[in-house]
Structure formats: structure tokens, C-alpha cells
Amino acid sequence: AQSVTQLDSQVPVFEEAPVELRCNYSSSVSVYLFWYVQYPNQGLQLLLKYLSGSTLVKGINGFEAEFNKSQTSFHLRKPSVHISDTAEYFCAVTGTSYGKLTFGQGTILTVHP
């Protein structure tokens, strides 16, 4: 079984500032890792994913994340945020042999002008 901990429930930042949303996971098997974004009153949109290979993955809208196996982390970063990045962000993990996604509790990112 897997579990995911998102260390911050809310992150307020000013526009054009950098941001990091933290995610730690636990698993007894190899994993795939994902970040999804949920804009108000919408479904989930895939931001980026780590399956294998390079530990630094780039996603849509200028986001990137780094897989750190030793620290079991998959933190999401963006060097300069926009008002439109205001949303809830979910980190998720699945074992490489089974499709059940386990989600973290979510981090609400609020970008202020």
C-alpha cells in the first residue's frame, strides 16, 4: 500500500514569486508519481508525472517536480507564479503494477497580486 503526505494545506504567495509545494510518499514497491491541479469547479488536470528516467520532470504551465528516492519526496516548483495558478494541487502515487491512485490531501495555492 502507498500513502501520500502533502505538507502544506495552504500556500499563499505573491504574483511572480517562486513557489514550492511539498509532497512525501511511502511505499513498499516501486512507484509512479503525479501532480494534478484542480481549478475551481473543474475536474483534475494532469500537471506532470514521473515514471522513470530523469528525476527532474517538466510539466505544463511552467511547473516542474523533482523525484528524490532517498527522501521519498516529489516536490512541485514554479519559479514565477501567476494569478491564474490559483488552484488546489494534488500529489498522487501508484504502484508500477496496479492502477489505484492514492492522493494526498491537497494544497491550496493562492496567488495574490
Add this chain to the structure above:
Amino acid sequence: SAVISQKPSRDICQRGTSLTIQCQVDSQVTMMFWYRQQPGQSLTLIATANQGSEATYESGFVIDKFPISRPNLTFSTLTVSNMSPEDSSIYLCSVETLAGETQYFGPGTRLLVL
């Protein structure tokens, strides 16, 4: 990726009634899933919709309350039966790509039970 639609997008229902939610994908997929997102909460997997066989339910979810159908590789339904206000949630379907490692989500069905 896949284009996923859900119907209805939202509904307000009376307690004791049932609602069937539809999920349609624009291409054939192997795996389809149903999730629930309670207000202010994260997503919880209800069940895996298996084509041609019964759905596989997660702990805490039962077929009598959440019957699921999957008649083909592009369509599934979830019924929320005998609803109570505690069933007020967003219900999302997701599909797994043929490569088998990424899930894409539909827009969700926002359900309010009075």
C-alpha cells in the same frame, strides 16, 4: 490523453432517491475508475469498473450503494442509491491510458443531496 465527459455536470437531489452518472471516453481504454471527493477533501477511489464483469470495490464501498456498469470499453455508469446528505460530493471518473500508467479525469459531477 483521452477526452472524458460526464453527465450530469451537477444535480440537486432529494434524500432517498438515486442518481446515475454517466462517463464517456472518446477512445477505447482498458481501465476506468470512479472516485468521490467530499467537500474540502481529497479524492477517494470507490471502485474499478471492469468491462464485462463486476466492478471491484474499495474498502468502505458496496455494490448495493454504488452499483456500476461498464457495457463497453468507452462507457461506464455509477449510480448513487438511496441518497442521503452525506452523499453530497463531487464524483469523478478516470481512465487509464493503454500504456497503463497514467490516469486522466473527467470534469466531475457535483451532487447535492437535500
